[in-house]
Amino acid sequence: MSFLRIDNLHISLGDFYLKDVSFTLEKRDYLIIIGPTGAGKTILLESIVGFWKPQKGSIYLEKVDITNELPEKRNIGIVYQDYVLLPHFTVFDNIAYGLKKKKCCQKESKIREMACMLNIDHLLHRRPDTLSGGEQQRVALARALVVDPKLLLMDEPFSALDPQTGRETRQLLKRVISKSDITVIHISHDLNDAWALANKTAVLREGALLQFGKVDEIFNRPRSAFIANFVGATILHGTAEKNGNGLTSVNIDGVKLASIDSAINGSDVTVAIRPENIIVLKK
Amino acid sequence: MRRVDFFQTSFIAITLFITILLIMAIASLFVVPSWDDVRHNIWSEEMRFSLKLSLITGITSTILVMLFALPIGYALSRFRFWGKGLVKTVIDMPIAFPELVLGLCLLLLFGSTILRDILASAGINFVFTKKGIVAAQFFTALPYAIRIMKSTFDYINPRLEFVSRSLGYSMFETFKNISLPLAKNGIVASMVISFARCIGTFGTVLILAGGSYMKTEILPITLYLNISYGNMGMALTSGIVLMIVSFLAIFVFEKAEVSL
Numbered sequence: 001m002s003f004l005r006i007d008n009l010h011i012s013l014g015d016f017y018l019k020d021v022s023f024t025l026e027k028r029d030y031l032i033i034i035g036p037t038g039a040g041k042t043i044l045l046e047s048i049v050g051f052w053k054p055q056k057g058s059i060y061l062e063k064v065d066i067t068n069e070l071p072e073k074r075n076i077g078i079v080y081q082d083y084v085l086l087p088h089f090t091v092f093d094n095i096a097y098g099l100k101k102k103k104c105c106q107k108e109s110k111i112r113e114m115a116c117m118l119n120i121d122h123l124l125h126r127r128p129d130t131l132s133g134g135e136q137q138r139v140a141l142a143r144a145l146v147v148d149p150k151l152l153l154m155d156e157p158f159s160a161l162d163p164q165t166g167r168e169t170r171q172l173l174k175r176v177i178s179k180s181d182i183t184v185i186h187i188s189h190d191l192n193d194a195w196a197l198a199n200k201t202a203v204l205r206e207g208a209l210l211q212f213g214k215v216d217e218i219f220n221r222p223r224s225a226f227i228a229n230f231v232g233a234t235i236l237h238g239t240a241e242k243n244g245n246g247l248t249s250v251n252i253d254g255v256k257l258a259s260i261d262s263a264i265n266g267s268d269v270t271v272a273i274r275p276e277n278i279i280v281l282k283k
Numbered sequence: 284m285r286r287v288d289f290f291q292t293s294f295i296a297i298t299l300f301i302t303i304l305l306i307m308a309i310a311s312l313f314v315v316p317s318w319d320d321v322r323h324n325i326w327s328e329e330m331r332f333s334l335k336l337s338l339i340t341g342i343t344s345t346i347l348v349m350l351f352a353l354p355i356g357y358a359l360s361r362f363r364f365w366g367k368g369l370v371k372t373v374i375d376m377p378i379a380f381p382e383l384v385l386g387l388c389l390l391l392l393f394g395s396t397i398l399r400d401i402l403a404s405a406g407i408n409f410v411f412t413k414k415g416i417v418a419a420q421f422f423t424a425l426p427y428a429i430r431i432m433k434s435t436f437d438y439i440n441p442r443l444e445f446v447s448r449s450l451g452y453s454m455f456e457t458f459k460n461i462s463l464p465l466a467k468n469g470i471v472a473s474m475v476i477s478f479a480r481c482i483g484t485f486g487t488v489l490i491l492a493g494g495s496y497m498k499t500e501i502l503p504i505t506l507y508l509n510i511s512y513g514n515m516g517m518a519l520t521s522g523i524v525l526m527i528v529s530f531l532a533i534f535v536f537e538k539a540e541v542s543l
Contacts, residue, residue, distance in 0.1 A: 070448075098451055101451035101452060143446075144449075
């Protein structure tokens with residue numbers, strides 16, 4: 001049985017909703033969820049962590065039904081794009097906050113080790129409002145990771161950072177995650193995050209899960225024109241033609257493209273081509 | 284030469300006009316009376332009784348108001364429940380009521396409904412008693428305190444609480460560790476407004492607790508009774524004392540806010 005199983009999750013919160021979302025994750029999976037604004041991505045994360053109670057459906061974590069479990073009992077960490085550090089605590093106290101509830105020893109050394117790993121050990125005495133965006137995000141990551149959550153949820157963790165800081169934080173995150181056996185669900189608008197970090201990708205739109213699968217599957221075999229467009233493919237329209245050998249080709253304004261998918265002869269078809277797969281040769 | 288902006292100048296002129304008018308109104312309280320009268324009246328038995336009762340009831344009411352305003356403000360800000368819109372309207376209603384009408388409503392509630400009998404069996408009577416002063420002040424100040432507390436909690440990012448819950452803290456622990464410390468400025472502001480409303484409440488107190496000389500006589504009642512008798516010296520003195528107490532309360536609360 002899978003590590004995380006979401007079954008027909010249905011939630012309605014005014015303008016935001018989820019419609020029968022289902023997927024499964026194995027341990028150590030890294031899922032990137034992409035989708036336009038208002039697709040319900042954040043609600044999905046907040047439902048998994050337990051902030052919203054679904055009207056229908058269930059959530060299983062390590063074979064246990066946690067649908068009605070309180071957030072504090074789930075051991076699921078969450079990191080937001082706006083860091084959400086506790087402004088009245090120092091960096092040290094922010095990281096220590098979750099550990100105070102845990103019955104574990106050597107808390108201080110654990111905090112320092114995590115701070116070292118995320119290059120924030122020199123900031124432990126500082127207040128959050130004196131830190132840069134990148135530093136604040138690393139503190140938020142340290143706070144979520146130091147308690148060894150079963151599952152880590154991240155809501156656009158790099159979107160508020162400048163491109164350079166975003167890249168550095170992404171590399172740091174990759175290093176930290178690779179050293180642990182944590183399972184991650186990460187919302188992102190940056191498709192590079194999917195290639196750099198994830199092994200699975202999901203596309204969400206208007207509360208519905210349009211496609212879920214391996215990263216290359218979503219990028220190379222998108223299920224709809226919307227997904228293809230969203231993941232950066234070029235969309236072309238043509239007519240399907242059967243070759244003599246039974247294979248299908250697509251006629252786009254006189255240019256014929258061979259297709260591995262079959263289609264009815266003469267039907268109008270949509271072709272998605274990734275720009276990096278087009279090679280222009282000199283005759 | 285700099286051009287004079289008519290729009291800006293006229294708005295500033297209106298602001299200054301009202302400010303000067305208010306300063307003159309406040310100053311007249313200190314200019315008109317004879318200071319020998321004030322000195323004499325301030326140590327009178329009636330004034331000492333009135334001041335003591337005002338402070339005791341004002342502080343008691345403020346504490347009670349805050350004990351209710353905190354959970355109500357939090358509930359209205361954070362929770363979704365059936366009839367929330369109606370609850371908000373009903374809680375805000377006393378702000379729009381004239382104090383006399385609110386007093387009349389409370390007099391009928393505590394004086395002629397089943398609640399009177401229930402309270403009487405527990406030995407509590409709000410009608411024409413000192414307890415009635417606290418009840419009147421409580422219901423007058425509560426809507427203001429709730430409004431401030433609700434706005435304060437609205438302003439605190441709920442995700443701070445979400446993160447705290449995800450880190451193992453219960454809803455109550457999160458409220459204690461996160462929401463309350465972050466709401467401290469709002470709590471202090473709410474206390475200042477509540478105390479000022481409580482100490483200055485007149486109409487509600489007059490109707491529910493009565494304006495009995497040396498019995499339910501708080502500072503606004505002293506002012507009213509003495510104006511009725513034509514004793515302007517005593518009335519002005521109670522006005523001055525009321526103003527000084529309110530000023531000191533705001534000063535003390537703001538000092539407390541800085542040290543929090």
